[in-house]
Amino acid sequence: MSSLNGSTSNLTQNQNPLVADRDVRTVLSVTPCVVFLYVNGVMLFTLKKKAVFQDSSRYILFGHMLWLDTFNLLMSVVLFVIAVSRISLLKVVCVILLVAATVIYQVSILNLALMSLERYVAICFPLRHADITTFRRTHMAIGVVWMISWIKPMSELTIFYAFDSTNTQVNLLCSKTTFFRLPIYKKLDVAFACIYFVSVCFIVIFTYASIAIVAKSASGDKISAKKANKTVLLHLIQLGLGAASILVDVIFVRTDVMTFLNVMYFCFITFIIFPKCLSPLIYGLRDQAFSSLFKYYFTCAKGKIKPVFIEGHI
Template sequence: MSSLNDSTSNLTQKQNPLVVDRDVKTVFSVTPCVIFLYVNGVMLFTLKKKAFQDSSRYILFGHMLWLDTLNLLMSVVMFVIAVSRIYLMKVVCVFLLVAATVFYQVSILNLALMSLERYVAICFPLRHADFTTFRRTHVGIGVVWMISLIKPMSELTVFYAFDSTNTQVNLFCSKTTFFRLPIYKKLDVAFACIYFMSVCFIVIFTYASIAIVAKSASSDKISAKKANKTVLLHLIQLGLGAASILVGVIQEAAFIYTDYFTAMSIMYICFVVFQITPRCLSPLIYGLRDQAFSSLFKYYFTFGLKRQNSCHTETHLVSGH
């Protein structure tokens, strides 16, 4: 009886550090997400100003903010489910995985739209108002959403028509445990190559085109250089998005070849580096670089304590750069 109590005590002592480590990591990962969800919320509230609602640049920026907010929420939900080892109903897991995939795909393709908008603004300034109307901007966003639905719909078709590996009603929800047939990995690779190569081509093309305009003596060099830095930021975002594809592979290898504690540590690092950081910082950097937007954002973020120069803001809104 004494030996049984000793073994139970040793097991409890071994488990306690794991529980404490898990709780600490959860707090330190969820807390910045909550803070930046507030930041994104203030940014979205700022974009509700009428002066921002008719500009294609700010419409696409608002779209990016919504996507980053939804991606952040989905990342936190999936992370908490993973570290807590919560088992979900199959239909709930399908919904979460499909939603996460769609939001992620749309956020990548939205970078191409934002780069093209800057390309038209700098390379065809006289036609910019005609090419980037309110209606055409929303049509472009709709097309991006339709393209992004192709991959998850393909996975769902395979899952319900051919996949007989998942028969449990409740299961641990992750792509590596849910989509286990080889065809899912082939779909992942195929769509990743198509999406990232297409977006990468568009971003690099727009970056090179704007760089050429920036060197021209007859153009507005300041606006062109600012636009080029914006497109370069999109390229960095695309790189982080591409790197996040490896997260699933890294986590799967970690759970197979390492112990649980090491696997959870690797999962936490990947979550912070590839999921939280890009989605927290990129909207903030992008928004604060715009003088017209940042003036109003700082005003609302500080609950009106920081005064904003409305005339200066309106001037920048009219100029559109």
């Protein structure tokens, strides 16, 4: 009996550091998400307070990015907490969560291309910008992006329900590694990652180069062109972080469990949480018209006069 108690005590002592480490990581991951969910909420509220924010294609796409980043943060936190807590879910619930996370993530990548193209039209074709980027066309472009983003998850679901017989459990740990086990899923990940990221990267680089040419030319609004070029450069950095998050999972060789968990946690913070937290704040504060109104509502308008709208540039 004493030896059994001693073994139990040693097991408990060995588990305590792991549990404490897990709790610390959970707090460090969830806390910034909660803070920036509030920031995103204030930004979305600000976009509803001015008619120009709802009619301009620039602000429509910015608002779309805010919604996507908000849902991305929510889905990331939910899946992270489920994974670290080792909570078993019904298969249908897990399918809904994974499909939603995949679609939203891919829409956020493709939305970068739309935002870059909008800046390209605004700088390179300023006289036709209002005619090309109308309210209706902007929403149609967003709708097309959403339809394209459903191709990969629908392909995975078709394979899963029609051909995959490796996972017959009703309750399971909800993650892509435990849910989609066949090699075909990894091939789909690589194929669609290459298609999406190469396409978006081409668009972003093309718009960056085109705007740079305008910025160096003797005619045109050079200040606006330089601001637009910095915006497109931010899109390229975001795209690079998104590509890195996928490539790490594809090329990383799994050694021991702890090393794998440490690398995945680092990638989760660096490539998923960090960009989704900071990118809306960076874009919002770079726009003069939006930032002044955002600061007014963020501080709950305490002791401040509501700012007058002055058009700025994202």
